Amino acid sequence: MKxxxxxxxxxxxxxxxxxxxxxxxxxxxxxxxxxxAVAMCGVARQDVFHVEDIDVESSKHTxxxxxxxxxxxxxxxxxxxxxxxGGWCRGxxxxxxxxxxxxxxxxxxxxxxxxxxxxxxxxFPTGVYDVVDVYLWVKKTFQNxxxxxxxxxxxxxxxxxxxxxxxxxxxxxxxxxxDAYVGIYPSLDFSLSQAxxxxxxxxxxxxxxxxxxxxxxxxxxxxxxxxxxxxxxLYPNLDKFPPTYILTAELDPLxxxxxxxxxxxxxxxxxxxxxxxxxxIHPFMLFGKIFPEVPICIDWIKDQLEKV
Numbered sequence: 001m002k003x004x005x006x007x008x009x010x011x012x013x014x015x016x017x018x019x020x021x022x023x024x025x026x027x028x029x030x031x032x033x034x035x036x037a038v039a040m041c042g043v044a045r046q047d048v049f050h051v052e053d054i055d056v057e058s059s060k061h062t063x064x065x066x067x068x069x070x071x072x073x074x075x076x077x078x079x080x081x082x083x084x085x086g087g088w089c090r091g092x093x094x095x096x097x098x099x100x101x102x103x104x105x106x107x108x109x110x111x112x113x114x115x116x117x118x119x120x121x122x123x124f125p126t127g128v129y130d131v132v133d134v135y136l137w138v139k140k141t142f143q144n145x146x147x148x149x150x151x152x153x154x155x156x157x158x159x160x161x162x163x164x165x166x167x168x169x170x171x172x173x174x175x176x177x178x179d180a181y182v183g184i185y186p187s188l189d190f191s192l193s194q195a196x197x198x199x200x201x202x203x204x205x206x207x208x209x210x211x212x213x214x215x216x217x218x219x220x221x222x223x224x225x226x227x228x229x230x231x232x233x234l235y236p237n238l239d240k241f242p243p244t245y246i247l248t249a250e251l252d253p254l255x256x257x258x259x260x261x262x263x264x265x266x267x268x269x270x271x272x273x274x275x276x277x278x279x280x281i282h283p284f285m286l287f288g289k290i291f292p293e294v295p296i297c298i299d300w301i302k303d304q305l306e307k308v
């Protein structure tokens with residue numbers, strides 16, 4: 001395992017940073033830290049042909065779900081519904097603004113970014129149902145209004161978890177499923193039992209202790225950790241999943257559960273491709289100023305979705 005200089009320099013900088021203990025830091029401060037890190041290390045803000053905020057009513061009519069729509073060209077025909085990461089309690093459509101502007105322009109695909117309810121204020125399964133509501137609204141209204149030929153569900157980290165759980169719920173309720181699922185280093189198994197939690201669970205940015213903290217904020221009742229809407233790897237009908245594309249960071253404690261998830265999908269006859277990116281950490285895709293792999297990986301995602 002060779003670690004590139006830029007990855008090692010990034011990890012060294014984290015060690016030198018006189019920051020507080022993440023495990024003892026209030027969620028409000030962690031959210032601010034995420035925004036600052038992305039502002040410092042993320043790609044520059046790009047102009048996009050059209051950007052629009054759209055509120056989607058929740059199915060229970062209890063709250064509007066904020067979304068942000070990026071249209072890179074007037075004739076874009078494919079739509080990505082994007083679920084941001086952040087351990088179910090960090091991140092926002094604002095934090096992901098520059099990243100998704102870049103992704104929309106680079107892929108040529110429209111993107112709808114979803115502001116689902118964050119834990120601990122909105123614990124499991126609120127985020128899943130928020131995304132289900134947005135997806136069903138897209139299928140019933142937005143897709144036809146905008147003439148999109150394809151709709152994909154994509155998310156990174158905790159957002160990749162919610163996106164996968166959304167697909168499980170759609171299958172259970174016999175709703176149309178997305179044309180593809182893209183998981184960018186998604187969390188898929190709350191047992192935290194794979195070997196990669198030992199190999200990369202300390203010293204590689206995301207630690208096993210942090211993952212456990214995020215899970216505990218998100219899933220209040222420990223019994224729900226074995227619910228497949230929390231741990232999609234446990235879903236009994238994975239053979240019904242759409243074509244699936246998983247982007248895995250080599251130096252990620254979540255890496256092995258992603259590989260295991262892909263193996264289960266393949267066993268069920270699902271078209272699945274996993275790209276393991278060597279020498280990078282979770283969540284490298286947000287740090288385009290640091291990691292040259294970011295545009296390469298976006299191009300890879302584009303190539304996979306153009307085949308669907």
